[in-house]
Amino acid sequence: MNKKMVMILVFITAVISSSFGSAYAAVNLEPINAFFNRGVSFVLKGDLWQPKDESGNPLTAIHYEGSNYLPVRALAEALKIQIDYDAASQKIYIGGKPGEKTPIFAMPMEIDNIYAILSKDPKETLVKNKKFQEVLKIDQYGDVIFTIDRKYKRLVLDAAVISPGEHEVDFALYNASDSAGNAALTVLDKQTVSPEDNVKRLIYNVEGLEKVKIHVQSPNLNPYIYARLLDTSFFDNGDPTAKDSLNETKTK
Known part of the structure; x- marks a missing residue:
């Protein structure tokens, strides 16, 4: 390809990009009269806070019609709320995308x-006659702590008690955040799986938590419980269109 042809292609690409940008701006963007408000400062949870962009540069609030504005990403990250941007649909997801799952392991x-x-x-x-890739096996008692940084609303835990386990097993949820204080000793939710159950799906509300702990132990303190947490377990932000079922693996 000669140099002249390359220059023609570059020019055509630039014209198309410019036309697309202009068309998008004409439909979706509207000019306003706004000002940088360099006099405003921010206090976040008792401490002076300087908002920054993705490159770490300080941000200044924009003042418009009596209100101060900051980019949503700066606020979401400061508050430890997951944020995602879908360029194709022009959607900003605050608090995570519905239906998106992160496996626990x-x-x-x-x-x-x-x-x-x-x-x-x-x-x-x-x-329970079903093959998994990975499990967390707990043969007496144990704790597992997950760092979730307030990014999720639910913990969907698939658990089972296998042979030769003879006793029910409690799966208790705690707030394991460093700032939890005495609240870290309080059970937020406790669900039970028995040896007669198939793989059982346990759903916990973890919204707003930085760290969570699942404590696994028999309620009668029997030392041999043979519990399993399965790799089909996940964290998510809920999916209103989905049913919380395990199909063939859920307890009937």
Whole structure:
């Protein structure tokens, strides 16, 4: 391809891009009279806060018709709220995209007990006659802590008690945030799985939490519980169009 042809293609591309940008602006953008308000400052949870853009540069509030405005991303990240932008649909999602799931074993996690072990052993990932890729096996009792940074509304936990377990097992949710104080000792939600259950789906509300802990133990403190957390478990922001079912794996 000669230089002249390259220049023609570059010119055509520039014209198309410019036309598209102009068409978009004509339909969706409207000019306003606004001012940078350099006199306003921000206090976030008791501390002076300087909003910044994605490159770390300080942002100044924009004053328009009696109100001060900041980019939504700066506020969402300061408040530890997940934010996503879909350029194709021109949608800004605050609090995460509905229906989007993050598997629990893909999350930052801490396992707080020698009896709780992640395993991909084929002998241990066969649970209730169904094959899984990975499980967290808890053979006496244990804690698992997830760092979620207020990005999710739900923890959808798939759990089972396998043979030779003979006792019901409690799966209790706690607030494990460093700032939780005495509240960290309070059970937020507790659900139970019995050996007679198939794989059981447990749904917890984790909205607004930075860290959560799942404590797994038999209510009668029996040391041999043989519990499993499965890799089909996930965090999400809810999906109003979906049914919370495990199909063939859910307890009938």
